[in-house]
Amino acid sequence: MTEDQAYELLNRIFADVFGRGDIVLEPALTARDVVGWDSFRQVEIIMAIEEALGFRFTSREIDGLQNVGDLAKVMLSRANAATGGKPASHAP
Amino acid sequence: MDNGQIPGSGTEQDAHASGTNPFLAPILQRAAANPDSLFAVYHEEGVWSAVTLERLVRRALQFVTLYRTLGAAPGETILLILRHGLDGHAAFLGGMLAGLIPSYLPYPNARHDHTLYWAQHRAVLALRRPAVVLVYDELHQAILALAEGTRIAVAPLSAVDRHDPAALPPALAGADSVGLLQHSSGTTGLKKGVALSYGAIARQLAAYRDALRFDGAEARIASWLPLYHDMGLISSFLLPLWVGAPIISIDPFTWVSAPALFLDAIHEYRATHAWLPNFAFLHLARRVRDPETWDLRSLRALISCSEPCKPEAFDAFLARFQASGIEPHMLQTCYAMAETVFAVSQSNPGAPPRRVRVDRKAIEQLGRLGVPDTAEDAVTLLSNGRPIAGCAVRILRAGAFVGEHEIGEICVSARYMFSGYHENPEATAASFHGTWYRTGDLGFLSGGEVFIVGRLKDIIIVNGKNIFAHDVEAAVSRIPGVKPGRSVAFGRFSQRIGSEELIVVAERAGEPRDDGRVMAEINRAVVEEVGVPCSDVRLVAVGWLVKTTSGKVSRADNATRYTAPPGPTA
Numbered sequence: 304m305t306e307d308q309a310y311e312l313l314n315r316i317f318a319d320v321f322g323r324g325d326i327v328l329e330p331a332l333t334a335r336d337v338v339g340w341d342s343f344r345q346v347e348i349i350m351a352i353e354e355a356l357g358f359r360f361t362s363r364e365i366d367g368l369q370n371v372g373d374l375a376k377v378m379l380s381r382a383n384a385a386t387g388g389k390p391a392s393h394a395p
Numbered sequence: 396m397d398n399g400q401i402p403g404s405g406t407e408q409d410a411h412a413s414g415t416n417p418f419l420a421p422i423l424q425r426a427a428a429n430p431d432s433l434f435a436v437y438h439e440e441g442v443w444s445a446v447t448l449e450r451l452v453r454r455a456l457q458f459v460t461l462y463r464t465l466g467a468a469p470g471e472t473i474l475l476i477l478r479h480g481l482d483g484h485a486a487f488l489g490g491m492l493a494g495l496i497p498s499y500l501p502y503p504n505a506r507h508d509h510t511l512y513w514a515q516h517r518a519v520l521a522l523r524r525p526a527v528v529l530v531y532d533e534l535h536q537a538i539l540a541l542a543e544g545t546r547i548a549v550a551p552l553s554a555v556d557r558h559d560p561a562a563l564p565p566a567l568a569g570a571d572s573v574g575l576l577q578h579s580s581g582t583t584g585l586k587k588g589v590a591l592s593y594g595a596i597a598r599q600l601a602a603y604r605d606a607l608r609f610d611g612a613e614a615r616i617a618s619w620l621p622l623y624h625d626m627g628l629i630s631s632f633l634l635p636l637w638v639g640a641p642i643i644s645i646d647p648f649t650w651v652s653a654p655a656l657f658l659d660a661i662h663e664y665r666a667t668h669a670w671l672p673n674f675a676f677l678h679l680a681r682r683v684r685d686p687e688t689w690d691l692r693s694l695r696a697l698i699s700c701s702e703p704c705k706p707e708a709f710d711a712f713l714a715r716f717q718a719s720g721i722e723p724h725m726l727q728t729c730y731a732m733a734e735t736v737f738a739v740s741q742s743n744p745g746a747p748p749r750r751v752r753v754d755r756k757a758i759e760q761l762g763r764l765g766v767p768d769t770a771e772d773a774v775t776l777l778s779n780g781r782p783i784a785g786c787a788v789r790i791l792r793a794g795a796f797v798g799e800h801e802i803g804e805i806c807v808s809a810r811y812m813f814s815g816y817h818e819n820p821e822a823t824a825a826s827f828h829g830t831w832y833r834t835g836d837l838g839f840l841s842g843g844e845v846f847i848v849g850r851l852k853d854i855i856i857v858n859g860k861n862i863f864a865h866d867v868e869a870a871v872s873r874i875p876g877v878k879p880g881r882s883v884a885f886g887r888f889s890q891r892i893g894s895e896e897l898i899v900v901a902e903r904a905g906e907p908r909d910d911g912r913v914m915a916e917i918n919r920a921v922v923e924e925v926g927v928p929c930s931d932v933r934l935v936a937v938g939w940l941v942k943t944t945s946g947k948v949s950r951a952d953n954a955t956r957y958t959a960p961p962g963p964t965a
Contacts, residue, residue, distance in 0.1 A: 325911070335919040338932045342651060342858070343892045346682050365652040 304356075304382040309375045316351045320344055330372025348374070356382050416567035417597035418574060418637060419491060423563065425639055426452045433641040436664060437480055438649070438656060443663070446481050448639075451488065454481060456560030458489025462527055464558065465548040469494030469568070471526035472576060472588075472817075474519070476500050476538070478531055479646035482552055483622055484632060486529055491575070493561075494568045495526070498576035498588065499623035502534070517541050519578070523588065523817070570594035576817055577625050577733040588817030589733040598785060599629075599736035599811035600637050606741045606783040607668070607696065611638035614695075617666035618642060619650035619657055624859070626701045629737035630670040640668075654682045658689045658719070665693040670729070672701045672859030676708040677893035680715040692720035696744055700729040702856045703847050704777045706750055708893045723747040730779035730845050734832055735786060735809045740845040742780035749778040751841060757802060758848045761792065764800040764839060778844040785810035788845055790838070791828055804851055805838045806831035853950055855886035857927045858894045864950055870924035871901050876913040878904030881940055884921075885954040889930065896930035897921070900957055902937050910934050933957065 310328060318324045321344065326337055334340040352374070353359055358381045368374055425432065430449035437444055467473060473495045477483040483499075490497030500519065503512045520528070520541060528549045530538050535551040542549050568574065574596055576588040603609075616635045620627030635642050643660040650657055657679065660666060676699065699708070709726045728742045742748035754767040755774045767773035782788050789796045792803030808831050815823035826833055837849040850856075853864040867884035871877055881902040886895035899917060914932040922928050941952040 334928065335922045336915045338914050338918045339928070339930050341892065341896075341928050341930065343678070343681075346678070350682075350684075366648075 304379055306375065306379065309378045309382075312352070312355055312378070313371065313375065316348055316355070320347045320351065328371050330370060330375065332371040333369065352378060358382070415569050416572075416593050417570055418593045418600070418633075419567050422448075422488075422636055423452070429639075432639060434636070435481070435484065435642040435644050436660075438643075438645045438660070439480060451481065451485055453560050454485035454555075455489035455492055456563070457555050457558050458486050458529075459493040459561040459564070460558040461529075461550065461555045462490065462493045462495060463561065465527050465550055467493065467495055467526035467548070470496070470572075472496045472498060472523050473527040473529065474498055474500050474523065474525045476502050476528065476530045476534060477552060478502060479644065479649075482555070484636075486552075486555075487575075487622070487632075488636075492564060492567070494564065494572075496573050496576055496590075498523075498525075498578055499621075499628065500578060501621070501623045502531070513537060513541055520545065520547060523576075568593060570597070573814055573817075575628075577628065578623065587819060587822055590814040590817045591733075591736055592814050595811040595813065596633065596736055597637070599738065599809075600634050602784045602786070602811070603634065603738045603741070604638055606738065606744075608744055609634075609638060609640070609668070611635075611640050614638065614640035614668055615664055615666045615693075616640055616642045617645075617657060617660040617664070617669040619645040619647050620670065621647045624701070625733040625737060626670050626672070626731065626859070629731075630698075630700070634737075654679050655687070658683065658691065658716075661691050661694060662689040667693055667695045668698070669694070669696075670698045670700050672894070673699050673703060673705050673708050674858040674892055674894040676712040676726075680708075680711040683715070685715070689716075689719045691716060694721070694725045696727040697721075697725055698727045698729050698741075699777075700731050701859045702894055703888070704728040704748070704779065705888075705893060706775050706777050707890060709777070711893075728777055728779045730847060732807075732834060734813045734826075734834075735807055736811045736813070738783050739786055739788065739807055739809070740780045740782045742778060748780065749842075749844060751776050751778070751846065758837075761802050761837070764802065764841075776846050776848065778841075778846055780845065781843050782845065788840060789831060790840060791831070791833065799840045799842075802837060802839045802848060805834045805836045805845070805847070807834055808832070855884065855897055856895050857886070857897055858892065860927060862897065862925045862927055866925055867897065867899065867921055870920040871899055871917050874901075874913060874916045874920055876903060876905060876908040877917065877934075878902045878937060881937070881948065883940060883948050883950050883953045885950045885957075887930075887954065887958070897927055898931050898933075898954070898957060899929050900933045900935060900940065900953055902940055903934050904937060 313328055317326050317328060321339060349360055356378060364377050426448045432448045433445060434448040434451045435446050473490050475486050475497060477486055487497045525547055528538055528547055529552060532551040532553050539549045570593050572593055573590045574593040575591055578588055616631050618631035620631050622628050622632060631642060643664045643666055645656050645660060713721055713723060724745055724747050728748045729738050730740045731737045752767060752773045752775050754765040755772050757764050786809040789806050790801055790803040791806045797803050806828055812832060835851045836847055837851055838845060838847040855862045855864060864884040868882050871882040872879040882899060884899050887898050889896040913934060917932050918929050940948050941956055942948055
């Protein structure tokens with residue numbers, strides 16, 4: 304996956320989750336900058352990425368997300384990793 | 396001093412058996428009799444670790460020594476800004492054992508503007524004049540700077556490690572003494588401290604324990620709730636501590652990103668009870684995807700509390716977790732508030748809470764409940780159960796109490812009523828109608844059960860967090876392009892999030908600016924002020940906002956206008 308492809312996918316996901324196409328995605332964009340980007344929409348965005356790319360974010364990755372650039376970085380690194388992600392275990 | 400015994404236990408402990416403090420004495424008696432009983436299991440850094448009651452009390456006594464060293468005298472207030480973990484609990488208990496009045500404050504949210512956060516805390520420090528502020532080490536320098544020029548002792552959490560446990564005090568604070576303060580939301584000096592006596596706390600805990608048919612010997616509480624909120628503090632710390640039920644404790648921030656941890660806690664430690672705000676039922680149902688399952692059959696009650704309980708959230712949770720053993724009777728409801736220590740009413744354990752279909756128009760007009768004419772007019776409400784023992788509920792409308800099925804303001808009288816807002820007799824007096832506490836919530840009684848339909852007070856509850864509309868409006872007024880004082884914030888229930896969402900309407904002013912940029916700046920300012928984003932921001936022309944006869948912007952009228960089709964001036 305290239306960076307352009309990652310942003311193309313993110314654009315589609317954001318338009319779908321927010322129901323509008325006027326959000327201009329750039330690396331420094333944060334949840335504070337977008338009206339309606341609450342924790343539920345954050346979950347929807349993450350789940351949509353996971354669905355599209357077939358991996359699961361780890362808690363540490365989710366905790367480290369500060370802006371759209373961070374999202375794209377995780378997508379690129381996971382999508383391009385040879386082994387792919389492993390579903391989280393539910394046993395403590 | 397680490398001889399495995401609680402200092403002062405033995406003969407001094409026996410004196411506590413007849414102690415007059417109805418909250419602390421039973422805990423100390425149990426700690427002496429069953430020191431190895433489990434107090435809590437904490438999830439930290441991916442590991443679950445168990446702590447006995449003896450270890451909790453010994454750690455609490457180290458805090459007693461620390462507070463004394465810092466010069467705190469009995470009756471003074473201490474503020475705790477601490478993260479999840481043993482020290483968060485022990486520092487609070489230590490404050491009580493030292494005869495101090497502990498109170499938790501929220502720690503900075505990553506989304507808060509830290510300048511504003513500290514400005515708000517400066518106001519709280521000025522208002523409360525605490526003897527001690529105990530903070531986790533990373534915050535120490537920042538709080539020290541806030542307290543400069545005052546007599547407040549600011550200590551980092553690690554300071555406690557340099558102190559031995561104190562001996563148990565020869566006398567505990569009496570039943571009428573204030574045992575703790577709970578701080579309301581609100582970001583300025585408007586924070587009110589709800590003062591609760593030990594007698595009130597113990598009476599509430601006894602009544603609520605009985606209402607839940609809670610058996611301390613077999614009950615286990617799972618919790619991710621923050622301790623600065625009354626639900627976390629009372630239901631998931633003081634109640635289990637007092638009855639002897641272990642707590643399975645998860646950090647709130649960890650839970651948000653990994654909600655399945657909560658299910659792990661129930662599954663692994665056979666938890667029997669947990670309290671959640673309404674949104675959390677939806678969060679769990681949506682975030683934790685099929686086909687993962689847990690064994691949740693140990694649950695006796697998963698109790699929805701602290702924001703209006705919605706049938707849709709229960710249904711979604713049930714559908715997702717039926718395969719994990721969740722049954723309808725496990726999903727329970729509670730109506731609670733800090734002013735009565737905690738619970739006012741509780742649904743009947745073992746049976747699903749009653750659902751009633753009522754006419755939406757009656758709610759909007761604050762009238763008598765009627766049968767809805769059409770499906771569109773119908774709204775289904777969940778019962779919050781009957782008032783628990785020692786508590787009575789009446790409905791007030793237009794200055795008089797009204798009967799069943801009449802909607803009005805919920806008023807409460809209880810044997811465990813708060814002692815007042817700390818050092819604020821005016822606010823205390825203003826919140827009573829005679830001897831009845833005016834809750835600011837709107838609802839009705841049906842068959843003796845309490846139903847909530849809305850709120851009179853200008854508080855918006857987003858995902859269990861109370862937000863004052865005026866704090867939001869003040870933040871919005873600071874944005875260039877918005878006419879100061881001409882904005883309004885209100886809540887609107889959202890099926891999407893299972894909670895209220897925050898709506899802002901603001902009038903444009905000054906030089907024309909790009910609406911998108913102004914809206915983004917408003918959102919940023921609101922997040923920084925109250926830690927919650929807007930779900931919608933609407934910019935309107937000057938004169939759009941409806942004013943009351945006294946010239947104030949009316950939140951209720953503008954909320955109605957917002958939901959109406961856009962007018963030509965918008």
